[in-house]
Amino acid sequence: MPEISITMPIYNEGKTILKTVDDLVIELQKNKIDYEIIIVNNGSKDNTDKYIKQLIKKNRRLKRVYVKINQGYGWGIINGLRTAKGKFIGYIDGDGQIRPEDVISCLNYLRKHPKVELCKGQRKEKHGTIQRKIVSHIFDIIFTSLFFKYIKDINAKPKVMKKETYELLNLKSKEWFIDSEILIKCIKNKVKIGSVEVKVLNRYEGKSNVKTRIIFDFIIDIIKYRLGLI
Numbered sequence: 001m002p003e004i005s006i007t008m009p010i011y012n013e014g015k016t017i018l019k020t021v022d023d024l025v026i027e028l029q030k031n032k033i034d035y036e037i038i039i040v041n042n043g044s045k046d047n048t049d050k051y052i053k054q055l056i057k058k059n060r061r062l063k064r065v066y067v068k069i070n071q072g073y074g075w076g077i078i079n080g081l082r083t084a085k086g087k088f089i090g091y092i093d094g095d096g097q098i099r100p101e102d103v104i105s106c107l108n109y110l111r112k113h114p115k116v117e118l119c120k121g122q123r124k125e126k127h128g129t130i131q132r133k134i135v136s137h138i139f140d141i142i143f144t145s146l147f148f149k150y151i152k153d154i155n156a157k158p159k160v161m162k163k164e165t166y167e168l169l170n171l172k173s174k175e176w177f178i179d180s181e182i183l184i185k186c187i188k189n190k191v192k193i194g195s196v197e198v199k200v201l202n203r204y205e206g207k208s209n210v211k212t213r214i215i216f217d218f219i220i221d222i223i224k225y226r227l228g229l230i
Contacts, residue, residue, distance in 0.1 A: 002061070003034045003087050004107055004160070007080030010039060010094040011070055014047040020096040021055050021062070027100035033107070038063045038080040039094070043070025074178030078171050090160030098157050102198040106160040109194050117191045118161040118182075121198035122153045139218055143180065146226040149187050155179040155218070156198065165191055177221040184225065 006024070010017055021037065028035045039062060041049045049066070056062040065079050077091050088110055092098040098121075106119040144150045159182065168189055173181040186193055 001085055001087060002036045004028075004103075005036045005038060005081075005084035005086030005089045006103060006158075007038045007040060007077055007084065007089070007091040008094040009042045009073060009076030009080060009091070010044060010048050010052070011042045011073075011076070012044050012046045012048060013094050014044070014051055016096045017048060017051045017094060018055070020094055023096075024092075024100040024103065025059065025061075027104060031104050033104070036061050036063060036084070036086060038065055038083055040065045040067060040076045040080040042067050042073070042076030042079075072174035073176050074171070074181075075174040077178055078174070081166060081171070084163070084166075087163060088160055089163050089166050090158050092158045097201045099199060099201060102196065103158045103160070105196040105198070106158045109196050110160060110162070113194055115192055116194040117165040118159065118186055119194045119196060120153075120159045120183075121156040122195040123156050124197050124199050139222075142219055143183075143222060146222060147184060147187055151183055151193065152195075154183060158198070175221075176218060177225075180218065180222050180225070184222075 008021070013020070017039075021039065024037060039052050039055065041052055041064065052064050056064050063083065065083060067076055067079055070076070081089055081091065088107060090103070090106065092103060102121055106121065109119045110116060140150075140152055140154060143154055155176075159179070165186075168191070169182060169185045171178060171181060183193070185191075
């Protein structure tokens with residue numbers, strides 16, 4: 001059983017995947033952490049899968065999960081997490097914008113605070129347009145108003161949790177709402193949540209699959225969830 005299993009959903013990231021995975025492996029090895037990395041090809045249409053196969057051939061701690069048809073960001077995460085064997089399990093994006101050392105920070109936080117069951121990132125600086133930053137802030141306010149608990153930066157990664165916590169949550173969301181689903185279910189189940197400050201890196205290759213419209217979808221979904229419609 002590895003100490004930590006990290007799921008990384010990948011969609012059309014052929015230009016970034018090699019460096020993203022290698023950087024994470026180097027950081028985990030440097031800190032002498034027993035790990036597994038679950039790379040999920042989430043229905044990519046580029047050469048992503050070729051590079052995933054190259055990576056797993058040279059490192060037995062890497063695991064490939066193949067999703068033939070992309071059904072959403074959350075579905076990629078769920079398919080990866082369900083195969084995880086670590087004492088702690090979590091996920092990050094596969095676009096190279098999350099620093100590997102922030103994964104270590106989340107793990108160390110859980111090690112030092114045994115009563116905390118989930119640790120999430122909290123971005124020091126938010127990237128994107130002013131419009132997107134404003135909408136993201138509004139989303140945090142709506143979440144707090146609906147669920148009576150203030151959690152800043154709902155969608156920030158990494159998210160790392162105890163394996164038994166993951167099993168308790170019974171995740172269902174196939175789309176980008178999965179970050180909110182995790183935290184809402186943590187609140188309902190009185191799971192103790194911690195956070196560490198993280199820094200988001202600029203993409204060095206490729207382009208983001210996240211559109212501003214998705215943030216508005218977050219808001220609609222969270223209201224529907226509160227009303228019991230999803």
